[in-house]
Amino acid sequence: MLLLDPFFCLSRNQRNQFIISYPRPAGRPQHSSNPETISKISIRMGNCWGTTPVTNHNSPTPTKPSTPETTRNHSKENGLGSRSSSQCKAKEDDKFGMGMEKKGKDEIAMISAAASGQIILAPKLFTLAELKSATRNFKPNTVLGEGGFGRVFKGWVDEKTYAPAKVGTGMAVAVKKSSPESSQGLEEWQSEVEFLGKLSHPNLVKLLGYCWEDEHFLLVYEYMQKGSLEKHLFRKGAEPLAWDIRLKIAIGAAQGLAFLHTSDKSVIYRDFKTSNILLDGAYNAKLSDFGLAKLGPLNGDSHVTTRIMGTYGYAAPEYLATGHLYVKSDVYGFGVVLLELLTGLKALDTNRPSGQHNLVEYARPFLLERRKLKKIMDPGLEERYPLKAAMQAAELILRCLESDLRIRPSMEEVSGILIKIKDVKEKPKKSKSSCSDGSYARRQEERSRHQSPLQPRHGGTGYKVRAFSSA
Secondary structure, three states: OOOOOHHHHHOOOOOOEEEEEOOOOOOOOOOOOOOOOOOEEEEEOOOOEEOOOOOOOOOOOOOOOOOHHHHHHHHHHOOOOOOOHHHHHOOOOOOEOOOEOOOOHHHHHOOOOOOOOEEOOOOEEOOHHHHHHHOOOOOHHHEEEEOOOEEEEEEEEOOOOOOEOOOOOOEEEEEEEEOOOOOHHHHHHHHHHHHHOOEEOOOEOOEEEEEEEOOEEEEEEEOOOOEEHHHHHHOOOOOOOOHHHHHHHHHHHHHHHHHHHOOOOOEEOOOOOHHHEEEOOOOOEEEOOOOOOEEOOOOOOOOEEOOOEEOOOOOOHHHHHHOEEOOOHHHHHHHHHHHHHHHOOOOEOOOOOOOOOEHHHHHHHHHOOHHHHHHHOOHHHOOOOOHHHHHHHHHHHHHHOOOOOOOOOOHHHHHHHHHHHHOOOOOOOOOHHHOOOOHHHHHHHHHHHOOOOOOOEOOOOOOEOOOOOOO
């Protein structure tokens, strides 16, 4: 099995892009004017990577979804309507579409509501003309972001009909438009429609609609005002998030993963990272980008075997080594993100000193003791957090990062622990004037001695500044 060297993902200044071979699916998309399906996969560095494929039991041949009306009829036949889940079960081994294997609509329809989530009807089928109008013909000044799939534009639609609206009126939406040369577009576009188009939960971003015309693949999401967690943690000049906000985000993301994992047919997210956690105006976290998501193992199997894809620094070791994807592989990725929330440092950063490039490897020893933990806590927090809560979070991180996946907690357990941690309140600190016995000076001296090499002194005041804040 070939593993790509992480050098290619991380060295932006050396090479901007790499291409690997990817076999053409057996069937062609229906009603597509493009006679060829994807034959290569071109992925922007630092976002995603891939390897040559291994046996994959859960990947469908790309198939164009039907219109919303047709899909609603399908949903009744598959269990979303009047038929029972047992009736759906009988169709578990059926195939849908052109060569679609077990990740078809039959199985998606069988995913039950859990943890305040629910099954929803199909999203709206937009025309390309409608989305051009909503985004002012995809003007550059409407770009919200860019990734391996393509660009994301801000648009405006009517709240009730989703018809294009004038700027500033109606409802803001995010329109993801695939790049013409993006070979990951078709497969990941379909995965997004299959998962987000049928699952609803407060901590999953809403897919409002989609469009497929010729070689254009587009997805329409609810607009998330605060952007990605990655932006708030790592963008230069970003205002540091308060401790309570960080925990709120962690809890929301954990509950989103827990919902996916505990569905009747569990969903493995596979690419949990800060850039895929979006925040609304109140810093409520929602998982986005289901392009790499997979249905969980079937028939009592422990894992899904698939080609290795994801993001370096977040992928679980057992998945990297074997291509075996477990539900608890997501738990490892969550542990990495929680560590980033605590430290304010990226999972991988070659700009850090030697031996500190990989955050998990570097930080693991510091998570064991209180005094050591303080050395790697994000200086942007300015020590405004309960040390007891930080220590409990560190213990949870270590459990999530266990090399033996059987020891890792479930995401339901993780969510419960984080809620308890959030209830831990910070003890009030004594002011400088009240420390007449000299204890304040001693504490300042002690703090200075144990200061992290990643957190340089600033004016001798004991306050710290973010050492690495590049995006």
